[in-house]
Amino acid sequence: MADSLPQETRSPQLLKSETLLVLALSLGASAVSALISFTGSLTKPGGLKDQAATLNGSYAPGRPWLDLSWQLFGIATALVPVLLVAHLLIREGAGLGSIGFDRRRPWFDLGRGTLVAAGIGTAGLAFYLVARAAGFNLTVVPESLPEVWWKFPVLILSAIQNSVVEEVIVVGYLLRRLGQLGWTPMAALMASSLLRGSYHLYQGIGGFIGNMVMGVVFVLLYRRWGRIGPLVVAHALLDIVAFVGYALLAGRVDWLPTP
Template sequence: MTRPAATENKRLGVEIWIVLGLSLGASGVYAVVNLIRKATEPGGLAEATATLNSSRDTREIFDFVFQVLGIGFALVPVALALYLLSLDSVQETVSERLGLDRHRPRFDLLWGLGLAAVIGLPGLGLYGIGRLLGITAEIIPAPDVAYWWTIPVLILAALQNSIIEEVIVVGYLMTRLQQLRWSVPAIIITSAALRGSYHLYQGVGPGIGNFVMGLVFGYWFHRTRRVMPLVVAHAVLDIVAFVGYLLLADTLGLT
């Protein structure tokens, strides 16, 4: 039996709030609070730091276990979002709907690398400007203590970030807002605003930079209906940032 449009819209609205409340929506709220906390501390954002992949325990074995568990459980909201989309009465599979299938690997890889280059260099510029203006915290992408497994775990963390953000913020959210008959500009701006919000714990600069990134990625998904290149691009950016910092921090005098 087909639900009335108003009832279906209400269901989708509640569903969106639940998915975001269990994932990046909650992260956005915490990020805003953290931004206010850091901005009101002595020294403000200019002297604040944001550690992205901190150690979880002083003992190596428990640090490793907690890191892997954190990555695994963080992906549960992605599974929930994909499952909820799979309940829709459409002929396409979820992977086909979101462009997560493996039908166009060359296209996904090449465009993913291209998008990473387009986003990465301006992103570094915005970070530098933000640091000079004192509106961006010092970002520390890798832990102080490195073990033999640190680089593989950092790569897994980068993949986790890319999957969570691109599937939920772009694929899931934009699909659901389209079903609610939002306009295309409103959908893209909302997705971008969410992306910017949960990066605000790093400062105003990263928030703005990720909002712009969200506009580019949202427009890409609107035009192509493929999330996979965005996952590739995001993963490349994070892997370069995480692993590059770990390998080059001492050489570049960043520690």
């Protein structure tokens, strides 16, 4: 894999710097933010389950068009690190196709991704409910947007953005770079899964553990299939169901926790 890099980009120090910069602009920064948020939750009076973590909230309450502008701006700018990764991979003569993020096998990606989402979604919901009941997790509020016409389209776009950013960077790009730096497969798997868990720490210990386990599964599937396409589909479906499902069910069913 490393032999495909142009000579001037093969320096381990350059690869380390590049990887750290990509993470600092994206999920690495999110991990630090999540740690600070979790520290604040731990030191706040009351238990974790009595506090809430809102994933999609309003940026301009009472001003729907301004709110929509901010929502779309946030989604678009969050994808910039993915464009950076695409640029870096193209520069080394590979491109996003080298990590299986292309349109070569759409039905494979859709089919496998749907199956993965169905399996992980059920187990993930059960784990969240148990972790919250045990006091290890905040109450996760997937959305608190106003009842406006763009609510569901924005939730779907947000879910797709999350899936693309996380799977491209924390699986496809990070594993490729760690492999080029000589990391063992097990060490790279642990780094990827720990990173995924860490930027979900704002949800609590349950969010950290659940997403770390999900990270292990996703890395193993990526290595088996050689594509992040199914992982992007699975992640997008998980988030769409969580965001839209919460919007439709919150306050209407007893088993779904609300603040």
